Amino acid sequence: MYTAHVHLVPWYRPGSPWVPNVPHEKNEPAFDSPDRRDVAWPLGGGAVRLRTEADEPLGRLIDYTIRWFLHSQRDEAEARALGLLLVREVLRATAAVVEPGESRPEELSRLLVHVEKGFHLAPRIEDLAAIIGRSRSHVLKLFRRHLGVSAKGHVIGRQLQEARELLLSTTRPISEVGKAVGLADAYHFSKLFRRHVGLSPREFRAKHGPFARPPKPSSHQPTPPRTPAEGRTG
Numbered sequence: 001m002y003t004a005h006v007h008l009v010p011w012y013r014p015g016s017p018w019v020p021n022v023p024h025e026k027n028e029p030a031f032d033s034p035d036r037r038d039v040a041w042p043l044g045g046g047a048v049r050l051r052t053e054a055d056e057p058l059g060r061l062i063d064y065t066i067r068w069f070l071h072s073q074r075d076e077a078e079a080r081a082l083g084l085l086l087v088r089e090v091l092r093a094t095a096a097v098v099e100p101g102e103s104r105p106e107e108l109s110r111l112l113v114h115v116e117k118g119f120h121l122a123p124r125i126e127d128l129a130a131i132i133g134r135s136r137s138h139v140l141k142l143f144r145r146h147l148g149v150s151a152k153g154h155v156i157g158r159q160l161q162e163a164r165e166l167l168l169s170t171t172r173p174i175s176e177v178g179k180a181v182g183l184a185d186a187y188h189f190s191k192l193f194r195r196h197v198g199l200s201p202r203e204f205r206a207k208h209g210p211f212a213r214p215p216k217p218s219s220h221q222p223t224p225p226r227t228p229a230e231g232r233t234g
Helices: 057-071 076-095 106-121 125-134 136-147 151-169 174-179 186-197 201-208
Strands: none
Touching: 057 076, 076 106, 076 151, 106 125, 106 136, 106 174, 125 136, 125 151, 125 174, 151 174, 151 186, 174 186, 174 201, 186 201
16 A cells, blocks of 8 residues: 655745745744645535545556655646646546445446536436436436435536636636536526535636736745755655
């Protein structure tokens, strides 16, 4: 078994100096810098717990990121790209996570693949039932029993997950984002987004997105770096 730890810093004040390693102790330089802080995880729910194999994309990416940190020149642009890739892979992994000891019926696996490929078409429960040749109530039981969510709730969750990614990674108008994920009615999309995320699509983009208006320049004066004799090892 191999475990790894990667610390992502999701917010940096524009124009502030980039620090490749995250200070964890109060006596470390820039520990309390206002130029850097954590923000709410886009999907909510706090800590993410999942298991991945070493040869899966997320496992390989974590391994590469650690090796990059230990052996490269730690270029800021590369670090930001790795951070984005890590977030995307974690989102994909959590969307498909299964609790230990639980096995999914083949019927449910087929439905999940269909939803993943066509959530932007807003499939109905009747559409899902037709795929496996079963009743509407059977589909409802499959999702509730094995995923703890309704079939409609799973589709909506996947639509809103994609909407969050588009809001954070593009400048597309809100209405176009809704259409792209299968929620063409702008009012319904905004209302649904607020109900599940706690913010409107516009507020979410302004708070978390890279295209929001930058904050005022920081007046923080970083602590001068210590000499090697004063530094901490380990």
